[in-house]
Amino acid sequence: MKEKNVQHQAEVRHQKKLVLENIKAQEEERKKIAVMIHDDIGNRLNILSLWLNNLDTQGDELIKKNIYDQMSSLIDAARGISHSLYPVNLESVGLVLYVEELIANLSHKINISLQVMTGYEKKDLFIEVQLYRIIQEFTTNVIKHSTATDLWIYMKDYSQNMTVIISDNGQGFDYEQVKKGMGIKNIESRIKSMNATHKWEKTFLNKGSRLIIKIPKHNEFPNQISPD
Ligand SMILES: Nc1ncnc2c1ncn2[C@@H]1O[C@H](COP(=O)(O)OP(=O)(O)OP(=O)(O)O)[C@@H](O)[C@H]1O
Ligand SMILES: [Mg+2]
DSSP states (O other): OHHHHHHHHHHHHHHHHHHHHHHHHHHHHHHHHHHHIIIIIIHHHHHHHHHHHHSOOTTOHHHHHHHHHHHHHHHHHHHHHHHHHOOTTHHHHOHHHHHHHHHHHTTTTOEEEEEEOTTOOOOOHHHHHHHHHHHHHHHHHIIIIIOOSEEEEEEEEOSSEEEEEEEEOSOOOOTTTSOOOHHHHHHHHHHHHTTOEEEEEEETTTEEEEEEEEEESSOOOGGGSOOO
16 A cells, blocks of 8 residues: 555656646747747847938838838737747846736736735746746636736735735636636646646626636745756
8 A cells, every 4th residue: 555655656746747847848948939039030120120210211201111110010029929938038027027018018908907915025937937927828818708807916925825816807717617728728737837726716796707826935846856
């Protein structure tokens, strides 16, 4: 019995490690592509647009304007792809400001309020990347599926864990019934990768949806896993 139990635990540990390594490898790959788009395409386009702006094209104002408009949208597109692949500046900016930027970018689509309770401290980069991705996917789902007008993000630090609650006032969905896509699967594997627990709930008299995540502090994360 005891031996079987030990064997089972080793198997569970192994599976968990595979999941974590998989997420980490994906993240590394995305980072490489994102940095390439950001630094290479993005910066080149910026230089080109500066150059274009200084070019003496008097009499060709319309052409100049058209190219300039195209340039701006190319720059935005490159930035958009890069950000969705990997949150390039997250490390320097930190999760809170990064989420604020996301909120500003989506302000024409949905009203998002971010509430960070006092005492909140910056987290390990791994955690911040996972949380950003979860918020990003949840938000995308809300915009895509819920017809909500408002979305709330709440973060609070406790001594043993950190709580994150994301909710919307849309039509809501039944977790058991709904056909899960990559979005929810990714959210859940990211939650698992932080050794966190979670709960999906319905809000507002069965309208709206809510995701509650509790992330333990003092944890062993994949970036601390030994290479054996
Ligand atoms: N905030 C929400 N409000 C209402 N319905 C939702 C919400 N989030 C998810 N859903 C429902 O859950 C389903 C599964 O979501 P999930 O993100 O896994 O897949 P998806 O958004 O359909 O596709 P993708 O793989 O591109 O994310 C959605 O199709 C939608 O029906
Ligand atoms: Mg989705």
